Amino acid sequence: MANPVVSPVVPSSGVRNPLGLSSVRLSPGFWGAPSAATIIDHCYEWMGRVGWIANFTDVPRQGREFSDSEVYKLMEAMAWAGDPRIDELTSIIAAAQESDGYLNTRWGHARYTDLEWGHELYCYGHLIQAGVARMRAYGEDRLAEVTRRAADHVCARFMEGTEVCGHPEIEMGLIELYRVTGAERYLEMARRFIERRGTPALADIELGRAYFQDDMPVRQAEVLRGHAVRALYLTSAVVDLAVETGDKELLATVERQWERTIARRTYLTGGMGSRHSGESFGDDFELPPDRAYNETCAGVASVMLAQRLLLATGDARYADLAERTLFNVVAAGPAQDGHSFFYTNPLQVRVAGEVLDGVSPRADGGLRAPWREVSCCPNNIARTYASLAAYVATADERGIQINQLAPGVISHDGLTLQVETDYPWSGEVTVRVAEAPETERRITVRRPSWAGGGTAEWEQRWQPGDVVRMELSMTPRWVRADPRVDAVRGCVAIERGPLVYCAESPGTSPLLEEVEVSTATPPVEDGHDLTVKARRIDSNGALDWPYGSSFEPTVGEDVELRLVPYFRWGNSGPATMRVWLPEA
Numbered sequence: 001m002a003n004p005v006v007s008p009v010v011p012s013s014g015v016r017n018p019l020g021l022s023s024v025r026l027s028p029g030f031w032g033a034p035s036a037a038t039i040i041d042h043c044y045e046w047m048g049r050v051g052w053i054a055n056f057t058d059v060p061r062q063g064r065e066f067s068d069s070e071v072y073k074l075m076e077a078m079a080w081a082g083d084p085r086i087d088e089l090t091s092i093i094a095a096a097q098e099s100d101g102y103l104n105t106r107w108g109h110a111r112y113t114d115l116e117w118g119h120e121l122y123c124y125g126h127l128i129q130a131g132v133a134r135m136r137a138y139g140e141d142r143l144a145e146v147t148r149r150a151a152d153h154v155c156a157r158f159m160e161g162t163e164v165c166g167h168p169e170i171e172m173g174l175i176e177l178y179r180v181t182g183a184e185r186y187l188e189m190a191r192r193f194i195e196r197r198g199t200p201a202l203a204d205i206e207l208g209r210a211y212f213q214d215d216m217p218v219r220q221a222e223v224l225r226g227h228a229v230r231a232l233y234l235t236s237a238v239v240d241l242a243v244e245t246g247d248k249e250l251l252a253t254v255e256r257q258w259e260r261t262i263a264r265r266t267y268l269t270g271g272m273g274s275r276h277s278g279e280s281f282g283d284d285f286e287l288p289p290d291r292a293y294n295e296t297c298a299g300v301a302s303v304m305l306a307q308r309l310l311l312a313t314g315d316a317r318y319a320d321l322a323e324r325t326l327f328n329v330v331a332a333g334p335a336q337d338g339h340s341f342f343y344t345n346p347l348q349v350r351v352a353g354e355v356l357d358g359v360s361p362r363a364d365g366g367l368r369a370p371w372r373e374v375s376c377c378p379n380n381i382a383r384t385y386a387s388l389a390a391y392v393a394t395a396d397e398r399g400i401q402i403n404q405l406a407p408g409v410i411s412h413d414g415l416t417l418q419v420e421t422d423y424p425w426s427g428e429v430t431v432r433v434a435e436a437p438e439t440e441r442r443i444t445v446r447r448p449s450w451a452g453g454g455t456a457e458w459e460q461r462w463q464p465g466d467v468v469r470m471e472l473s474m475t476p477r478w479v480r481a482d483p484r485v486d487a488v489r490g491c492v493a494i495e496r497g498p499l500v501y502c503a504e505s506p507g508t509s510p511l512l513e514e515v516e517v518s519t520a521t522p523p524v525e526d527g528h529d530l531t532v533k534a535r536r537i538d539s540n541g542a543l544d545w546p547y548g549s550s551f552e553p554t555v556g557e558d559v560e561l562r563l564v565p566y567f568r569w570g571n572s573g574p575a576t577m578r579v580w581l582p583e584a
Helices: 036-050 067-081 085-096 120-137 142-158 170-181 184-196 228-245 248-264 296-313 316-330 376-386
Strands: 024-026 393-396 399-402 408-412 415-421 428-435 441-446 455-460 467-471 477-479 491-496 499-506 515-517 524-526 529-539 553-565 575-578
Touching: 036 067, 036 376, 067 085, 067 120, 067 376, 085 142, 120 142, 120 170, 142 170, 142 184, 170 184, 170 228, 184 228, 228 248, 228 296, 248 296, 296 316, 296 376, 316 441, 316 499, 393 408, 399 408, 399 415, 415 441, 428 441, 441 467, 455 467, 491 529, 515 553
Parallel strands: 399 441
Antiparallel strands: 024 408, 393 399, 408 415, 415 428, 428 467, 441 455, 477 491, 491 499, 499 553, 499 575, 515 529, 524 529, 529 553
């Protein structure tokens, strides 16, 4: 395997080619605090503390039925980051693998007896993704051997029949393993898993088969539905399958599903999943701010899907959605110190959260927690931060495309670019040519949709020292929702650059329930924060009944309302919060 692209996704074809960690090196900037290393250290410490690593050697077992997958996600992050502790973890899991390749700490005594909820194949998917990361970043080693044995076991057990896993994930892993090894059986196994789903292949449940995306075949679906993370992982694999088999019709189907999902089932932040019931997508325009689920893992999965569609089509709208989600969902997950995390990401919190120092039993709660009984999100963030450079740039035969605006160095085909920017705080982006080939090359920089969209392009024979620049206006913008989103009708939000802003009220103050804002006066910038004109409101009705025909709002004093970038909220202790504010 000569000079592999060190990236989570490396299609064999597409309009654009990924540039991985060996071609893109990020400099300190927005994504440096917290760092991938800090998050990896935190996850490693906590997984040792709660016994999830020890599950591979000791009994009684600790954690949920899918906790093995969290160890594998952490190992993927370590593979991208070059963390040497991956060797110790590899030795631990290798010793637990059975002679036929089976590997699971929960179900070894009762293999595949609960495909709806058991997560065995799901765990394999994350193991395979960790193995692929190690193969691309390092080469063949013991983890590669463990990965192949597990994948071969899956092929031997599941190639025939009609079974699938209740949680899609293995499909992505198998296709990426096919890409790195060339073994056709892995692609075929993934294809069969994908085509079986929706036939139906799983038992019906209280939440309905749509929860598993098992209510209809993937080719018949018009929109993403059911459990948001499951839907996004599955759809990512469907893009992979379409690309590897040259199935243009299948790819077009996914594009249509994505378009409707973005237009009707996605929050301003890029978050997905409006229902706590089933952690699922709601119906079209069902986007309540206070009941938004918006799991951090769904944000990660949405970026994974957008990246695949970008590579397959070259359409910059996918990079736009990835940017929105990265800055407003993924970046919101970890605290600024990298030692606590959100699971859900609502757009309004009515009651200040509870400070927790240990393991939280809840997914929501209004405050980041250092660890949760279900801690999929910290490890998903770890592997995303560790591989983030792979999402920054792509290439084709004409040159380099800069898709995500971040400082760093990009090298490909004799062309080396130094990108200088303080984005998202500044709209100035400078690209300096450090090395250049003797032939013409095109440099393309995505202009975000919030700044008018399109691209800035320069094509010529470059010389070291040449400079190109793009400047984006960072004037704050008032935003209104489609009127069919009835939950926020009559409200406004504020964006600046790619960032969504929110009002945050420390403690238990009811201020955010009592104000409306005026859009007649532009927001005032105060460092990275904003202030807006607002006024207190009240009602002159009876206090023992919140309804009546004679209620009229009573206008109180004028106030200034401070807003912070949404990703930064909750870092100063318990607070209420809202993104959508009633308009005066």
